[in-house]
Structure formats: C-alpha cells, structure tokens
Amino acid sequence: NAGVTQTPKFRVLKTGQSMTLLCAQDMNHEYMYWYRQDPGMGLRLIHYSVGEGTTAKGEVPDGYNVSRLKKQNFLLGLESAAPSQTSVYFCATNGAGSYEQYFGPGTRLTVT
Amino acid sequence: GEDVEQSLFLSVREGDSSVINCTYTDSSSTYLYWYKQEPGAGLQLLTYIFSNMDMKQDQRLTVLLNKKDKHLSLRIADTQTGDSAIYFCAEVNYGGSQGNLIFGKGTKLSVKP
Numbered sequence: 394n395a396g397v398t399q400t401p402k403f404r405v406l407k408t409g410q411s412m413t414l415l416c417a418q419d420m421n422h423e424y425m426y427w428y429r430q431d432p433g434m435g436l437r438l439i440h441y442s443v444g445e446g447t448t449a450k451g452e453v454p455d456g457y458n459v460s461r462l463k464k465q466n467f468l469l470g471l472e473s474a475a476p477s478q479t480s481v482y483f484c485a486t487n488g489a490g491s492y493e494q495y496f497g498p499g500t501r502l503t504v505t
Numbered sequence: 506g507e508d509v510e511q512s513l514f515l516s517v518r519e520g521d522s523s524v525i526n527c528t529y530t531d532s533s534s535t536y537l538y539w540y541k542q543e544p545g546a547g548l549q550l551l552t553y554i555f556s557n558m559d560m561k562q563d564q565r566l567t568v569l570l571n572k573k574d575k576h577l578s579l580r581i582a583d584t585q586t587g588d589s590a591i592y593f594c595a596e597v598n599y600g601g602s603q604g605n606l607i608f609g610k611g612t613k614l615s616v617k618p
Binding site for chain 2 (some may be wrong): 426428433434435436437438441451452483485487492493494495496497498499
C-alpha cells in the first residue's frame with residue numbers, strides 16, 4: 394500500500410516546454426487535489442476532482458490543465474511552462490465520508 | 506475572502522512545550538487541521554478538530570479551538586529535536602466530503618538541544 398505517489402520527484406524545464414505530473418493513489422479515494430507550494434505563500438489549490446471524469450478549478454488554475462481519466466490517477470499538465478510556475482507541487486486525496494486529506498511527497502519543478 | 510494566519514517562527518528548548526498559534530477568518534469552517542512538513546518532504550497530517558469541539562488530545566499533541574475568537578493552537582508537550590519542522594494550520598468548509606483546504610503560511614519550529 395503505497396498511499397499517494399507522485400512522478401517525477403524533480404524536473405527542470407525550459408520556458409515554453411510542456412510536461413505532465415502524475416499523482417497516483419491506491420486508497421480508492423474519490424477526491425483528489427493539486428496544490429502548489431511557494432516560499433512564504435503556504436499551499437494554494439490549483440485544481441481538484443470529485444471523481445473519475447470530473448475536474449474543477451481551484452484558487453490558482455491559470456496555466457494548468459488536469460485530467461482524471463482513471464479514479465486512481467490525477468494528472469496535472471503544463472502546456473507552456475513559465476518561470477512563475479517554478480514551485481513544489483503536491484497532490485492530496487481523501488475518500489468519501491472522510492475528512493483526512495493525505496498528501497504525496499511532492500514534485501519539485503524548476504522552469505528556467 | 507478566507508484567510509489563515511500563523512506566526513512564521515518559533516524556537517524552543519528540548520523538553521519544553523511548544524505552542525503554535527493560528528487564526529482564521531471563515532466562521533463557516535467545519536474542520537481545522539495541523540500538518541507537519543519536514544525538510545524536503547511532503548505534508549504529514551498530525552491531527553484535526555471538528556469545529557464543534559473545544560479540545561482534542563492525541564499523545565503529546567493538544568489542539569485547542571476557540572471558535573468565538575477563530576483561534577486554533579497546537580501544543581506539543583516535551584518537544585524533541587525530531588519535532589523541528591514547519592507546521593501548517595489549515596481550515597476547510599466541506600461540502601459533503603470534498604473540501605479545499607485553505608492553508609496558513611506555516612510556522613517553522615526550531616528545537617534547540
């Protein structure tokens with residue numbers, strides 16, 4: 394039981410490149426979230442999903458897209474990376490009827 | 506809008522108690538959380554409290570909630586060097602079980618031997 398995993402752990406992109414971050418969970422949780430963490434800013438919600446095939450915008454969605462084709466996976470895409478997207482990205486999940494959100498280990502992204 | 510405020514730093518000596526404070530603005534918050542983040546790691550859920558509770562104790566951790574003043578605190582008894590980390594307060598107003606956490610900026614706890 395791995396819980397919440399994130400791939401990759403680190404990535405360096407050049408401005409304008411694209412990439413996809415993967416969050417995978419083996420807890421059969423309905424709800425999944427993508428946050429970004431910036432120094433002095435705490436964590437801010439980018440997008441979230443309440444179930445397979447559904448997504449919604451969070452506080453800072455611009456420049457990102459997401460997909461939830463399978464219940465266990467939540468993908469975060471950057472179509473054209475910008476230096477302002479340099480951050481640590483965290484995925485979180487919780488199950489229906491539960492109020493405990495569990496976080497993955499994070500992906501550190503640098504855009505040069 | 507919703508806001509969660511924490512002091513940025515706290516320094517204590519090993520063996521002392523640590524008290525980390527948090528204030529929030531959303532009076533409709535249903536759950537309040539404390540997460541711990543060690544350097545280079547993800548967020549670990551420490552404990553949480555439902556908004557109709559005043560206190561929750563879990564081993565060395567005590568959470569106090571003053572709903573009238575919208576003030577939350579985390580007390581760590583007998584603080585150890587392994588408790589050194591950033592502690593995040595978060596609040597949420599759940600619609601069903603789906604909720605978007607609103608985080609404070611984190612309090613960096615330094616424990617001196």
